[in-house]
Amino acid sequence: MTTIPATPGPATVAPVTKEPTPPPGPRRRLADRFAGGTGSRWFPYVLVFPLALVLFGYVVQPMFATFAESVGVDGVENYGSFLTGGGVARSSLVTSLIISAASVLLCGIVGVAMAFLLKRFSFPGRKLIEAIILVPAALPPLIGAISFQLLYSETGILPRGLQQLFGAENPVLPFSGIAGVLVVHTFTMYPYFYLSASAALGGMDPSVEEAAYNLGAGRVRVWRTVLLPMLTPALVSASLLVFMTSLASYTAPLLFGVDQTMTMQIYINRTNGDLPMASTYASVLGVVSVLFLLGMRWYEGRRSYRSQSKGVAAHRREITNPLGRWLALAASLLATAVLLAPVATIALVAFSRDGSWTTEVIPAQYTMQNFVTIFAEPRAFQPILNSLKMSLIATVACVVVGVLIAYAVRRLDFRGRGLLDVAVMLAWALPGTVVAINLISAFSTGNAFSFGQVLIGTFWIMPLAYFVRFLPLVFRSSSAALAQLDPSLEEAARNLGASWWRAFGTVTLRLMLPGVLAGALLAFVHGVGEFVASVLIYTSETAPISVEINNRMYSFEVGTAAAYGMLQVVLIFVVMVVSGRLEGGRRSTREAARWTA
């Protein structure tokens, strides 16, 4: 499943029409509050220290362990192979970068075009497309990649269908290799562009555009001189995101057999037992990811063009030309089919008999047996239990740590606040494969943070990996929820006599709850769909659903694999509906916040 970035949160806070309170922000107020009441002025540190320890122990320190591993035996040679031409290392790096750049370009074209069509024009079928536009991106990464493979690869439904249709000798328009990877990337990552471009378009004050027309600019000129410059910040941050995500992509190259990418090399070297070389790849990829993270933070810190005026929304232009309307309708139908095809394929194949699908366009024989097997056979059901259990443990930990870090970062004043923030985002920026290698390097021997235990090969390494990967999701949503909360609510509670803990519990935490829950649900589904890190650290007893799917695919039990995938998809849609409800709840509190502000 693709991680969709929270839209810049604080912008939703209504500007308070107050003559500026004295220079210190809400953070300082709270810091001051602690200076006497609930504890001492050291209270923030007492709260933050264990959090910092967790982040250091499970995010930062493992990174250093990986680096140490990579330079341990013949470090110079390991890193040297990236610089000197010809070798696998260098070509993997180059391939990864090229794939990422191409993905940015393709996602940018698709995403921005979609945003403009859907936000600026009114045509039949628009609402339907808006409703399902994020479906492909919502699939777990492995299921997403598998569905595209089933659809568009040489043995896929579409090329074979076209072959039959035209009576051609070979499958028509098959995607393979890098082209296949790019198709997967485009379909799963264009939402980054779509979401940020449509948010920017929605937040744009239409009167700015109208002013340009009023001053005599033509349509092209308005585009060139007003619209595009105003969209630039959104496009730049979406580009950085897509680049990072493509760089971290592992399942697409795996399924389309592109071995020479950074992530694949990590996996191949790890499975060949060359941990120092895997660590070298992981370190290089980690450093590149961190650089991108820092670049994004720097860029986000600059001003964005969000207009302050409220009320008037941009008008959608009705397509009135009859030919245009027909074209639009046809295009909408096509888009709907394309967007729903991956899920439909998984659903179809889930009911196919294993081994029955060879050269036909679609499977020939259908059965319920796949699902019966999964639920009836204890060995087949075990991965589901594993995934649920590991994901639940990780989610609980994410909530406890994530909420407290969000509170500390947003509301407390202490030295090193920025570092804490960066450490959480680091966990988000690191590719899953790198997280796995980091944990392997750190916990293949006993270590203070594992209480002296070797974690590799045990059950606990799995929830730990999920915790590290999905902590940022809970942190982000909690932090966004906190940003919408006026600090004076907590102050009012304190003024009425509530202790800090009581004010936090009955007011702040209570009001954050929808956001926290939404984040927790997201972390949970991501955990259930996790594949990238799991595949490097699972054991036969702890194999999660996705690893089982992958193994079944290898043994050509495509039907059973798809059936597992179908279960993941169902879980995801249930969760999406639930968090949609929560989102609605959050909107009402936001509404209230606007009223009180």
Place this chain on the structure above:
Amino acid sequence: MIDVTLESVSKRFARGGDTAAVADVDITIAAGEFFTLLGPSGCGKTTTLRMVAGFYFPTSGRIRFGTEDVTRRPPNKRDTGMVFQNYALFPHLSVAQNVAYGLKIRKVGRAESRRRVEEALGQVHLAGYGDRRIDELSGGQQQRVALARALVIRPKTLLLDEPLSNLDAKLREETRTEIRRIQQEAGTTGIYVTHDQAEAMAMSDRIAVMQAGRVQQIGAPQEIYHRPATSFVARFIGRSNVLTLPVQGATERTVTVGLPGGGEIDVPAPADHGLRQGETAQVSVRPEHIGLTSTTEAGALPGRIAELEFTGMATNLVVDTAGERMQVAAVDVPAGIAVGDQVGLRLNRDRMWVVRP
């Protein structure tokens, strides 16, 4: 009801920084008094109030409630009722639950609590609104819920941080009379923060005018208006012409100053004016205390009308004189008067006042 004392209270925010948000504030507020901290943006008035509430602790100085030193007491142990500028109502609680929040913390019994909530809501004319959600109320209603929530705990002091600034002009005037009435009925000490001088004048027993973290003057509204201590107070409260004039003589309560057009005038001054002949004095004279006359009148200040604006009740003029641009508010003006006319200005010396620069 309790008196509140601030003894040379200062607050610096930056660690070791040298700009003080509040510097050396000495204020004694009598029990039951309605006291206003008035000043422009960033003058330190909100910081001062928040120190009384306990959200900030002073960098130096002491704060006392009665004889108790509360300087570093946490906010939840101070028994103050605060009305926040944005009301800070809990959006997840109903109106009645909001009002009952403080009672619950004080472990007031259920029946008693219900009675007091109803009483408080009645007091702010919101009886029967208890079950409403906060977002179902208008801005003015929310404001009154916030007031009820602060009053229901029968606080020793009621703290109000610009509670009217989010209301429209008409509602603001109605509500300020309400707040004053309720404060007197409850008999609690009130401390009010505002930047609106008309609001401060209308509501307060006494006002402290603050600027740049310092108290410029403390006094009853009339005193502050008619005998401003500094040129800042003179200009900030109402409108005023502050003239810089040469001192030609001084006694204990009057200063004789020379006028730019020639002639001199005796101006009332505070006892501690300390001015001597040869120095310059700052003299405040309000626009409504200047009369229009002919240029030939003895002692009149000649000038030329630069701007003229008819507002109905009075005519506001800007008149260029030899030394200064003067603002004049005349109730009746000669018919046909126009920009560019030469006029004489008659200053009402009894209403003039020597201020500190």
